[in-house]
Amino acid sequence: MKRGIRLCITGSEIMNGFVLDRNTQFFASELYGRGYRLVESRIVHDDRHQILATWREWAASGDIIINSGGLGPTSDDLTVDLLCEWLGDQAIYEPEAERRTRYFFERRARKNPALSLETALRQARIPSRAIAIQNSVGLAPGIFIPEKNFFALPGFPEEIHAMWPQVLQHIQALEPEKFLTTIIPVWGVGESQLFSGIRETPGVTVGVHALPWGCRLFLRAENGMPQALEKLAAEIRSRYSAQIVEDPLVEVIAHCKKQGLKLAFAESCTGGLAAKRLTDHPGVSAIFQGGVVGYANSAKSTLLGVSQELLATHGAVSREVAEAMARGAAEVLSAELALSFTGIAGPDGGSESKPVGTVYIGLYDRRSDDMRVARFHFPLGRERFRNATVSCAFLALWQYLCGHNTQDVFPLSEFR
Amino acid sequence: MKRGIRLCITGSEIMNGFVLDRNTQFFASELYGRGYRLVESRIVHDDRHQILATWREWAASGDIIINSGGLGPTSDDLTVDLLCEWLGDQAIYEPEAERRTRYFFERRARKNPALSLETALRQARIPSRAIAIQNSVGLAPGIFIPEKNFFALPGFPEEIHAMWPQVLQHIQALEPEKFLTTIIPVWGVGESQLFSGIRETPGVTVGVHALPWGCRLFLRAENGMPQALEKLAAEIRSRYSAQIVEDPLVEVIAHCKKQGLKLAFAESCTGGLAAKRLTDHPGVSAIFQGGVVGYANSAKSTLLGVSQELLATHGAVSREVAEAMARGAAEVLSAELALSFTGIAGPDGGSESKPVGTVYIGLYDRRSDDMRVARFHFPLGRERFRNATVSCAFLALWQYLCGHNTQDVFPLSEFR
Numbered sequence: 104m105k106r107g108i109r110l111c112i113t114g115s116e117i118m119n120g121f122v123l124d125r126n127t128q129f130f131a132s133e134l135y136g137r138g139y140r141l142v143e144s145r146i147v148h149d150d151r152h153q154i155l156a157t158w159r160e161w162a163a164s165g166d167i168i169i170n171s172g173g174l175g176p177t178s179d180d181l182t183v184d185l186l187c188e189w190l191g192d193q194a195i196y197e198p199e200a201e202r203r204t205r206y207f208f209e210r211r212a213r214k215n216p217a218l219s220l221e222t223a224l225r226q227a228r229i230p231s232r233a234i235a236i237q238n239s240v241g242l243a244p245g246i247f248i249p250e251k252n253f254f255a256l257p258g259f260p261e262e263i264h265a266m267w268p269q270v271l272q273h274i275q276a277l278e279p280e281k282f283l284t285t286i287i288p289v290w291g292v293g294e295s296q297l298f299s300g301i302r303e304t305p306g307v308t309v310g311v312h313a314l315p316w317g318c319r320l321f322l323r324a325e326n327g328m329p330q331a332l333e334k335l336a337a338e339i340r341s342r343y344s345a346q347i348v349e350d351p352l353v354e355v356i357a358h359c360k361k362q363g364l365k366l367a368f369a370e371s372c373t374g375g376l377a378a379k380r381l382t383d384h385p386g387v388s389a390i391f392q393g394g395v396v397g398y399a400n401s402a403k404s405t406l407l408g409v410s411q412e413l414l415a416t417h418g419a420v421s422r423e424v425a426e427a428m429a430r431g432a433a434e435v436l437s438a439e440l441a442l443s444f445t446g447i448a449g450p451d452g453g454s455e456s457k458p459v460g461t462v463y464i465g466l467y468d469r470r471s472d473d474m475r476v477a478r479f480h481f482p483l484g485r486e487r488f489r490n491a492t493v494s495c496a497f498l499a500l501w502q503y504l505c506g507h508n509t510q511d512v513f514p515l516s517e518f519r
Numbered sequence: 520m521k522r523g524i525r526l527c528i529t530g531s532e533i534m535n536g537f538v539l540d541r542n543t544q545f546f547a548s549e550l551y552g553r554g555y556r557l558v559e560s561r562i563v564h565d566d567r568h569q570i571l572a573t574w575r576e577w578a579a580s581g582d583i584i585i586n587s588g589g590l591g592p593t594s595d596d597l598t599v600d601l602l603c604e605w606l607g608d609q610a611i612y613e614p615e616a617e618r619r620t621r622y623f624f625e626r627r628a629r630k631n632p633a634l635s636l637e638t639a640l641r642q643a644r645i646p647s648r649a650i651a652i653q654n655s656v657g658l659a660p661g662i663f664i665p666e667k668n669f670f671a672l673p674g675f676p677e678e679i680h681a682m683w684p685q686v687l688q689h690i691q692a693l694e695p696e697k698f699l700t701t702i703i704p705v706w707g708v709g710e711s712q713l714f715s716g717i718r719e720t721p722g723v724t725v726g727v728h729a730l731p732w733g734c735r736l737f738l739r740a741e742n743g744m745p746q747a748l749e750k751l752a753a754e755i756r757s758r759y760s761a762q763i764v765e766d767p768l769v770e771v772i773a774h775c776k777k778q779g780l781k782l783a784f785a786e787s788c789t790g791g792l793a794a795k796r797l798t799d800h801p802g803v804s805a806i807f808q809g810g811v812v813g814y815a816n817s818a819k820s821t822l823l824g825v826s827q828e829l830l831a832t833h834g835a836v837s838r839e840v841a842e843a844m845a846r847g848a849a850e851v852l853s854a855e856l857a858l859s860f861t862g863i864a865g866p867d868g869g870s871e872s873k874p875v876g877t878v879y880i881g882l883y884d885r886r887s888d889d890m891r892v893a894r895f896h897f898p899l900g901r902e903r904f905r906n907a908t909v910s911c912a913f914l915a916l917w918q919y920l921c922g923h924n925t926q927d928v929f930p931l932s933e934f935r
Contacts, residue, residue: 118557120548121728132536141534146543146560312537374798375791378812382790385866385901393818395811396794402809402852406822436818450801485801
């Protein structure tokens with residue numbers, strides 16, 4: 104069998120449950136998306152015997168090894184010493200890392216009497232036969248040992264992400280087993296609905312990674328023949344053209360910045376999640392006026408001008424109230440575009456006609472007085488309900504701004 | 520060495536990067552918190568050779584094995600068949616699981632023509648020599664094989680959590696190595712500050728798990744002698760008495776429900792996160808009136824009544840505006856208690872006197888017209904800044920409601 108890839112994640116902080124290992128998923132998804140075969144991920148303590156035993160066992164297979172963690176300056180950072188022991192090599196200072204470490208030490212670490220220059224420089228070391236992988240985020244360089252198909256990377260996700268393109272180049276040169284793979288993010292459709300519309304295709308396996316509301320599809324040609332894969336991918340792309348986008352919210356932000364449009368939100372059941380998701384992105388103060396979390400009915404009236412009569416007649420979870428909330432938010436916050444959310448997140452509060460998971464989403468364009476509301480049912484539990492609701496609204500807003508305004512488009516076609 | 524514990528996490532969906540493995544951290548933190556020693560966590564594909572080889576290798580060590588995944592009804596659910604192969608045993612239907620599977624099949628699965636009763640019953644099987652672990656959440660029972668110190672659990676976190684108390688009882692009876700361990704959650708203090716106040720104690724190791732703003736301390740007696748551990752724990756408890764609580768927000772919710780108090784939020788830099796965090800908890804409509812996300816200055820004026828003059832004189836990030844926001848939120852939303860947040864989340868927008876990470880938090884009690892504001896500096900990056908800010912406010916509110924109102928209490932003593 105051709106060469107696979109194995110992960111060794113070192114860190115007692117993970118093994119003691121203090122830190123969630125997110126690196127396995129990062130590597131796994133990156134490798135799978137590029138068609139590579141991940142064989143195993145092994146999480147171990149910062150323990151010299153355990154780590155060396157793992158490397159030695161794996162090296163016999165010829166597989167590529169990626170080790171993560173243990174490159175810092177402290178005494179439980181063992182990777183470089185263990186590598187030298189394994190290779191019968193000596194550690195040297197990597198020139199660029201040494202220069203940067205000395206520079207930082209002069210300016211900062213001096214103030215920390217617990218850290219000596221000698222200790223700080225521990226993280227600038229690599230085995231003499233290693234190729235360094237530059238680290239633009241931290242001080243410790245990554246390490247590539249060609250004779251062992253071996254990579255050592257830090258444990259911090261940001262540093263791994265920054266080094267990853269260099270690692271991928273080396274991996275490619277080692278020619279591991281590789282399957283042709285295509286990734287298609289499809290928003291606004293559930294897994295089972297999506298699968299029922301995908302033709303079973305011999306030689307192509309279909310994997311799926313959940314989006315907050317939708318699926319990222321991974322198509323993989325198992326027999327190395329691209330034709331069947333490309334035909335299936337083209338079918339899916341044509342069928343879901345208006346739902347395929349990396350992240351609708353990112354597109355909405357870019358569009359509003361470019362056009363000078365302002366957004367406002369009126370949230371009930373989502374309780375601030377839409378505003379939170381938007382303000383996760385830096386620099387949105389240019390387009391985000393603000394939002395109202397009108398959890399109580401009185402707040403909907405006072406802050407958004409939703410009339411008590413409307414609330415009494417139709418109930419807070421209704422098309423009419425969603426309309427009034429969106430209109431109120433756009434007006435009171437002087438925004439061109441407004442989204443509103445009113446529904447039943449559960450676990451309590453449902454009824455026969457409006458069960459838990461029911462939500463009305465309003466989309467209002469003050470420029471044209473265009474008002475749309477859609478009703479959805481996401482009976483997925485409180486957290487997934489709220490994520491799906493907000494993602495659904497961002498998708499519809501993106502489609503609206505793109506002019507994807509035809510009957511066959513989902514979910515915007517649901518908004519009437 | 521006495522018996523440790525090893526985890527085998529099976530699932531191609533994890534190895535392909537579609538699903539983040541959260542089970543390793545659940546097991547690791549549960550085991551560490553109870554003083555057990557986790558040796559390794561190995562993540563592998565749903566692959567019969569890889570799984571069997573792992574079990575066989577580990578069984579030789581005498582360690583306890585916990586396998587997660589592979590107990591469902593489909594053909595890639597291999598655990599029971601592999602166990603029978605390994606043990607030279609035969610699968611039988613576990614009576615309770617068989618009864619429940621038949622019942623569910625009659626009522627539901629019949630509508631799904633792809634699922635036969637025979638297939639559904641695959642998940643009711645266990646090896647004849649196994650002890651079943653009841654599954655109150657799903658259909659597949661867990662499995663305990665005493666002769667191999669072996670547990671098989673499903674992959675779904677909710678099912679694992681439901682079975683965990685039964686598993687712990689069996690683990691205890693197997694008498695693995697066990698260290699005396701005490702867990703203390705301390706809010707409102709950073710890791711380095713906390714450590715500088717902890718006396719180094721021979722025989723006691725101190726581990727730390729980050730809270731959104733604070734640390735969960737794990738004290739572990741390495742030599743089996745409880746006295747040193749208990750003395751250190753008592754010192755820490757006495758020093759930080761007003762900051763030790765499992766979750767301040769949960770306490771705030773309980774207090775407000777009991778006393779019939781209503782909350783309101785006025786958020787700028789936190790962008791809805793405070794409202795989102797509160798409404799993550801079901802049933803808060805009884806105490807949460809709503810919130811205003813006043814991202815733009817005009818929104819602060821229109822919705823919260825913060826005067827343009829005040830904004831122009833002091834700037835949006837100021838003690839005066841934090842006060843006006845809290846007062847405005849309490850009044851416009853008819854709430855007894857209000858929290859306000861105004862600061863600079865970054866990465867841009869900082870200045871010499873108000874660098875990125877600066878935040879003013881306001882706490883207002885309308886009943887007594889008691890107004891407090893504190894300034895903090897959390898230069899932690901956008902996401903951690905926002906989490907720390909909101910957690911800090913919930914901690915202060917909890918201390919305020921408890922009457923922890925003395926000078927030596929942090930952070931409430933910061934609020935003047």
